[in-house]
Amino acid sequence: MNARLAPGPAAFALMVLLCAVWGFQQVAIKIAGAGVSPLLQVGLRSAIAAVLVFLWMRLRGQPLAARDGSFRPGLLAGALFALEFICIFVGLGYTSASRMVVFLYTAPCFTVLGLHLFVPGENIGWRHGAGVLLAFLGIAVAFGEGWGATASMPQRWIGDLLGLLAAIFWAATIVAIRATPLARISAAKVLLYQLAVSAVVALPLSWLAGEEGIRGELTPAVLLALLYLGVVVAFASYLAWFWLLTKYLASRLMVFAFLTPLFGVAFGVLLLGEPMSLLFGLAAALVVAGIVLVNAPARRPASR
Incomplete structure (x- = not known):
């Protein structure tokens, strides 16, 4: 496996931008949901993106059918x-969005554990583990007020379980990419595998x-959201x-994912007029503290 670097300021900035993009995704899904059903949304967005990735690879002259041993792991990553x-x-049909987010964002915890066990060079120490747990605590605090919102849903445990499974599948995807020949191919080809399989699965499903x-009605807002x-x-x-996964340690990057639901709440406040409590400020502080703890450089022992 190629050695990965600890992320620096440029990678940090890009990860924050990506988390903001992913946070706004929740608003876009709600807007698109007025005209397109959920699974069809998954299939359409994957199909659109797969075509764009294919064109991107053709323009850059990247091979699609190279014998690089990535086909089977690529299908696995796509299925996950x-x-x-x-x-x-x-x-989301069984539980509230707040509970779903809490369970989904256990993914970084599963990811760093899986990387620690299966990928050489991605080992974590107590400080990294503590940082991940601290960031997850921030997410739990941020969404703690919504835990009673689904009392009328007697089968909400089904949604909770599906949220936990989604987190495990997300983590397994990252581990599969880092622990197989996918770690040695281009980022575009890795993504193409996932988008193509997702479209093939979700559209007929x-x-x-x-x-x-x-x-x-397919309004301009719905089409723009799609x-x-x-x-x-x-x-x-x-x-x-x-x-980023081809360049840097995934365990250090993954903890930034905890910022995504916080951005989602912030966009909800700014664009949808949703309320924000003091708990959100505390939660944001915990998440940032966890990210700093995971990515802070280790102290070098003092020379004698």
């Missing part, structure tokens, strides 16, 4: 990627599940994310 989003969208598909999900999120941001 598709299962993650299917669990999220189906699970939407029909088999009896979804409405296109519902209501383009945001396909072009900005699934193409540009995921391409940047997988490029």
Whole structure:
């Protein structure tokens, strides 16, 4: 495996930008949901982004059919990627968004553990583990007020379980990328595997599940939201994310994912007029503290 570097200021800045993009994704999903059913959204955004990644690779002259041993691991990563989003969208039918986010963002915890066990060079110490737990505590605090919001849902445990499974699939995707030949191929090809498999799985699944598909009017807002999900999120941001994974230690990058739901809340406050409590400020401080703890350089022993 190629050695990975500890991320620096430029990688930190890019990760914060990506988390903001992913945080706004929740607003876009709500807007697109007025005209397109959930599983169809997953399939369409994956299909749009897959076409763009294919064109990107052709323009850059990157080979698609090279014998690099990536086909089977690529299919595995794609299946895990598709299962993650299917669990999220189906699970939201059983539980609240706040509970789903809490369970989904256990993913960095599973990721650093999986990387520690299966990927040489991604070992974590007590400080990194403590930082991940501190950041997760921030997420739990941020969404703690929403825990009673689904008392009328007697089967909310199903949604909670699906949220936890989505987190495990997300973590497993990252571990699969780092522990297999996918770690040695281009970020674009890694992403293409995932998007292509996701589209192939989600589009027919939407029909088999009896979804409405296109519902209501395809307003400009709905179409722009779909383009945001396909072009900005699934193409540009995921391409940047997988490029980062080819350069830097995934365990150090993954903890930044805890910022995503905080950005989601912030966008909800700014764009949807949702209230924000003092707990949110405390939660943000805990998340930032956890990120700093994970990524702070280790002290060198004093020379005698």
